[in-house]
Amino acid sequence: MSAPTLQKGLNAFAEQIDAPIASFFSSCVHCGMCADACLFYTETGNPKYTPIHKLEPLRRFWKQEYTLMGRLKKALGLSKAISDEELEEWKELLYNSCTLCGRCSMVCPVGNDLAYMIRKTREGMAASGHAPIDLVGASNRSVTIGSPMGVRLPALQAQSRKAAKETGLDIPFDQVGAEYLILLSSMEIMNYPEYLQAIAKIFKQAGKTWTLASDAFEATNSGIQIGVSDIARELVSRVVNAAEKLQVKTVISPECGHAYTAIRWDAPNLMGRKLGFKVRHILEVLEDFRQSGLLKTEGLEESKITFHDPCQIARRGGVIDEPRHLLNLVSNNFVEMNDHGKMNWCCGAGGGVSANEEAHEIKIKVFNRKVTQLKELKVDTLVTACANCRIQLEEGLEEYQIDLPVVGLTEMIAEHLVETK
Amino acid sequence: MQPLEKTGNILPLLHEIRHALEDLLATGQTMVIDLQAMPFAPSELVELKEILGVGEVSAELHALGKSTIQETAFSGAWWIVHFNIDEKMISQTIEICHIPAILMAQHADIQMGLQQLSSTLGGVSL
């Protein structure tokens, strides 16, 4: 154990610099289009929230250490070294006002993936001790307790019993050889127990075997959010080990954005090897079931509904068509928001922002973007597929005094299942 | 073979002549345009000459070689060409005036002529 230092932070920057980052910084022309794509800028009008500006410390580091001119300038003492004070100043920009939603990456005319770079910058921030205290706390709980919200196994077991009672179905734990391993986020365990019930019903109807793992039920990954690969690896390896021990074919990420990113895209890279199982988001699995005729529904939602794309699932995960097919299965009045799919607007709470009390005020302020979108549409129900988004949507709508129910897509599908005995 | 390219200088030149003629009528102002100070494509001077045409007066001067003074079809505009003794052209101008100055009998020449006439008269009796 050793205290974080600037040196460790810079070392982490050096670990992260790769060819894409070098090409991204080389290409940036400072056009400012990323600002217009970022809700933290559009909703506050404050230029400091311009995405590329948030990357200034990493850019300077790259320039000074990895370019000929930057090295010359540094050798001649012409460049400003990166300091702890500066990183502390940038903490707010990199954690409180960036949800890693990647909307800026989509509009950048030179193709820079800014979210990719911000994620990497956070490695240096955390290593140098400039991560928000709340994210440190969440990471601590994740590692020591097993969940960022402090949810322990008994809590899950209690919820499972409740779900079993509600549905009359078995909630399997630690079933070796089950086809699917279901992961949950703490939020789903505590706030949205409907999800687990929906899973039980759907899988029953589909006739697929599944299981929970008592030593790896938590899907969220604070390491990804705070930007510490070592912690992310520690957390993700619990899932990987459990999945391999239970010999499941597919691990299912719950309705949670960054959990999907963590287990689907980051896990193999953090572990440094390919995984012995597939990873799918629950929506992908449901869409698979639908296509194979395993998902039999009846009745259509009467109300006008729209779908909020969780950034990590849609823009950063490629799960865009799936929710639309599923929605059209159970609704005949599904409408799209003006910006949707890969161009959706973030709810404002992703990427660790929701776990960060310092960011509370701005998180609610930038929710105005979603409010504006919803006001244009005037829907009766808002559907999403991420528990984190869902909490922010509910909280935000409450703050803006809008009465609009928010529903998880999986539950909505479960509501329409044809009853089979 | 296509006709050779033109400089496009004919049209502005014709406009210049028109303005000069207007000035001549209004104020009596005369003007001389030096054709050698302007670039022309090989065919253009011929074309210009055709456009300006031939007017009523035509004169020939013999002093240090030949000179031709030709009124154009536009009265008041004169085409004047000076040649040297070798019959090589040494100057080509368009003058806008009532009558080109070079045609006027010169004071010094009249004086000399007068002297000669006087001595002729003094030397012979008719």
Added chain:
Amino acid sequence: MNQLSLEERLRLHGVSRRGFLKFCAATASLMALSPAMIPRIAAALENAKRPSVIWLSFQECTGCTESITRSHSPSLESLIFDAISLDYHHTLQVASGDAAEHAREQAMKDNWGKYILVVDGSIPLGNKGFSTIAGISNVDMLIETAKGAAAIVAVGSCAAFGGLPKANPNPTGAVSIDMIIKDKPIINVPGCPPIPVVMTGVLAHFLTFGTLPELDHLKRPKAFYGQNIHDRCYRRPFYERGQFAETFDDEGAKKGWCLFKLGCKGPTTYNACATTKWNGGVSFPIESGHGCLGCSEPNFWDAGSFYAPLSTPIGHVAQNAGYALAAGALAGAAIGFANKQKSSQAIEKHEEITVNDLIKGETK
């Protein structure tokens, strides 16, 4: 005889006042002056006295003298020469040997401070012996003769700018006249050779007004060198339209298209060729189908191939690019390797970060 004015001399030859006025009109045209200047020219020439001219030829090819004597017998140019007293020109004069040199000395003595010195050819400074006349080196003769001159006319690109003798690597150390003579008015009449009437035009101006004409930054008379060949070229419209002759015998060349791609230096050349033309106004190089060489511009001989477009670099570009690429690859590989090392070392130095390592100043 030398004391008579030009008009008086013309009258002795039986030329009328009309003839004199005609001469003045032609002179105005020759000097590229406005026709409105004719009365002033007439007034000046009525009283102009015959100046003495000494013509020195140094490192040159006699092309300039050839050019000025092209127009023979009683042409306008010859009338101008009638009006001056060419007291020394070692190619043209009858006298030779001591007599010739004596003529120069005598003319200098008789007209000290008033004569015009015309020079063609450059001056070799590498070794005085590279070029001598009657045992006197070019530089010595120039300095000596320039002392009593009212003005110096540097005729041709050699005298004006050093010319072909100065071409890289300049074996004789050739320089232009104005590199040696600093205290006399100098007028450059460059060209290889200059247009004859430009040479006589300058003399006519001096004869008429007793002063040098207005000069540009290269000491060239603006009246003749103020206009750019490209601007006055009758083929300019082809340039605008993008119609270029690609070779000297293609369709474009036959149709008289622009010669830019064949190396025409018209755009950067200032001379009267496009208007005054050559051989009594018959034609000029571009009209004859060959691009301008830019012969009235300094160092035209070192400006790359006569047939390479003006916009192209001079020298072995491709070869140089090859070397640069190789050098860049070497340096790049070294720097890239250092970068890679830096990242690898960072990964090696990585200390695992646990949740207890995230808060500054906190020791556990």
Added chain:
Amino acid sequence: MNSATFLIWVRETGFLIASSIFIIGLTIRFFEIFMLGRKKDLSEPKGCAMRGGFKTIFTRFLPQDSNTFQRSYFIIIAGYVFHIGLLVALFLLVPHIELIRAALGFGWVGLPTPVVDFLTVLSLISMLALLWHRLTNPVLKMISDAGDYTAWILTFLPLLTGYLAYHHLFFDYTWLLAFHILSAELLMIMLPFTKLMHTFTIFVSRFYGGAISGHKGVQV
């Protein structure tokens, strides 16, 4: 130094220096970038990284959607007009094509000069508008540094001097041509070491960005 010898210098020595630094600089920059490498993505792909990468090189020439266009229309339109004018002037003006032919051994057909001239004027106007935008827009004011203004000047000068030279404005043509070539040489020298490097790396960054999305099956 007079204009004629200056012109020879920029065409000979100047060009030699500029092209050498340009080529060496570019090569170094590419080695700097590519030798860093990137980790192989071990996650099971949902789409094709290669296809996403190559596709993005082209798709990112246009804004993603009409909303993005509306939000950033000024920078997009002005940026487009400026780039088109610049590229047309650079690659479709006959004297420039002759330069390329002399350097590379091949060329192509140019546009009539008045067309190039017109686009150059549009380009110059756009550049001035973009500069004004940079100086007044809060976001651009904040993110702009000396490098942005240097790059602006380096790009503006060849366009301006080229325009002045073509029209023979203010100065003797030879001086203008020489300054035009010199300004282009300055641009060449500085390009690899400023944000102007995006001229080349834009294809690399678009590829990488697109590959990241493509791997995850995000439509690019």
